[in-house]
C-alpha cells in the first residue's frame with residue numbers, strides 16, 4: 001500500500017530522449033542479474049550475522065543458567081568439556097563405497113567419489129572460501145595441515161563443513177573453537193605440517209559424518225600398499241577445483257624412493273610420500289589437510305589415517321610423488337591434545353565471547369578462567385583475582401579482535417563485490433600469498449600452497465540450531481538484563497531472521513540512471529527498484545555506467561537496498577503492530 005503511494009509520488013520516467021539524446025538509461029538485465037546475485041549474497045550474510053549474534057547471546061544465557069543451576073552440560077557447550085577419548089567405531093565406510101576407488105582413472109588423475117563415500121573428509125573454510133581439506137578423527141576434532149593457517153590463525157574466521165550424506169544430504173557447517181598447530185611446525189620446510197582443529201559443537205551421531213581411525217603408532221604399512229586420497233583440490237596444477245569430492249588410489253613409496261625423488265626437502269621423520277613415479281595421479285592444491293588412508297584388512301575393514309596431504313612439486317608430475325605428514329609418529333601429541341584437561345589450556349576466544357563473566361573469581365577456582373589461576377596457591381585470594389583479571393583482559397582482546405574482523409570482513413565483502421562478474425571488469429586481487437620463502441622450503445622447489453585469500457565477514461557461521469534460553473531466571477544475577485538484551489537483539493534483526501528461506505533472494509528490477517546528473521566522481525543519480533519476497537522498495541542511489549564506476553557503486557547500492565528493506569519491514573511492523 002505504502003509502496004503503491006510511493007510509486008505514484010515518485011517520478012519514474014521511462015527512457016526519454018531530448019533532441020535525440022537519451023536523458024535516462026536503464027541498466028541492462030545482465031547487470032540487474034549481477035546486482036541481484038550479489039544482493040542475495042549480502043542478504044544471506046546479514047542473516048548469518050544476525051543468527052550468529054543472537055545465538056552467541058543465547059549461549060551466554062544458557063551458560064550462565066547452567067552455572068546458576070548446577071551441572072548438566074547442554075550439547076552446544078560441549079567444547080567446554082573434555083573430549084572423552086573412548087575409542088568408538090572409526091574408519092567404517094558405507095557398504096559398497098569401499099570398491100569404488102579405481103586404481104587409475106585420472107584429485108589429479110582420480111575419479112568422482114560417490115556422495116558419502118568419505119564420511120570423515122571435511123572442508124575447512126575461511127569465511128566462505130574453502131581453503132583446505134581435513135579429517136574428522138573424533139567427535140570434536142579434525143586433523144589437517146598446519147600450513148593452512150599460515151597468516152590466518154584466528155579461529156573465529158574458520159568453519160568446518162562436514163561430510164555430506166550418501167543421498168547427498170547437506171553437509172553441516174560447524175564453527176571452529178580452537179586451532180592447535182603442531183608446536184614444531186616449520187613454515188619454511190613444512191616439517192611437522194599438522195594441526196588439530198577443535199569444533200565448537202561435536203559432530204552429531206545422527207548425521208552422516210564419522211571419524212576415521214588413527215594409527216596405533218608406527219609401524220606403517222609397507223611400501224607398495226595401495227592407499228586412498230580424497231579431496232576437492234585442483235584437477236591439475238593451477239587447474240580448477242573439483243566441484244565434488246574426488247578420490248584416487250596411490251601406493252605408499254619407500255623412504256629411499258621418496259628421498260631420491262624429492263631430495264633434501266623430504267624429511268622422513270615427519271613426511272612420507274605416495275603416488276606413481278610415472279606421474280598422473282596425485283593430490284593437488286586445495287587437497288591439503290585431507291586424508292591418505294590405508295585400509296586395515298579384517299572381517300570389517302577399517303580405514304586408518306596414515307597421512308595428511310601436505311605438499312608436492314607440481315601435481316602429478318613424473319618423478320614427483322605427493323608428500324603427506326606422517327600421522328603415526330604424532331600419535332602421542334594427538335592423544336595429549338585431544339584429552340587435555342580444560343584447565344590445562346587457555347580458553348579460546350569463542351569460549352570467552354560466549355561467556356557471561358562474573359565480576360569476581362569463583363570461590364572454587366573452577367570455570368573458564370581456571371587456566372590462569374593454575375599456579376595460584378589455594379588460599380591466595382589476591383593471586384586468584386589477578387588471574388581472573390588476566391582472563392577478563394584476554395576476553396576484551398577477543399572482543400576487539402572479533403569486532404575488527406567483522407569490520408574488515410564487511411570491507412572485504414564489499415571489495416569482493418568488485419570481483420569478476422559478467423559486465424564488470426576484474427580488479428587485480430590484493431596479493432595475500434605468503435612470502436616466497438614461505439612457499440619455497442629451503443632445498444627444493446615450490447610447495448604448492450593455497451593461501452587464505454578472500455577473507456569474508458567474521459561470524460558468517462550458519463547457526464544450525466539456535467538454543468532458546470529457558471529455565472528459571474531467579475537466583476541468577478544479571479539474567480533478566482541478558483534476556484532483555486536478547487529480546488532486543490531478536491527484535492532488531494527480526495526483519496531478516498524471520499524471512500522464509502524461499503524469500504532469501506534479492507531482486508533488482510530496475511535501475512534508471514539520470515544521464516544529466518553525472519557527479520564529480522563519475523556516478524549518476526538513479527532510481528532503484530528492488531524486491532525481496534513480495535516486498536518491493538524504491539530508493540534513490542548513485543550508479544556508475546562504465547564497468548569500473550559501476551563496480552565502485554555496487555556495494556553502496558546493496559547496502560542501501562538492505563536498509564530500504566529493513567525500514568520497510570519495520571514500518572510495516574509498526575503499522576500492523578498491536
Ligand code: ARG
Nearest residue numbers: 285286287288312322448450
Ligand atoms: N600444499 C597443497 C595445498 O595447500 C597440497 C599439495 C599437494 N601436492 C601434491 N603434488 N601432492 O593444498
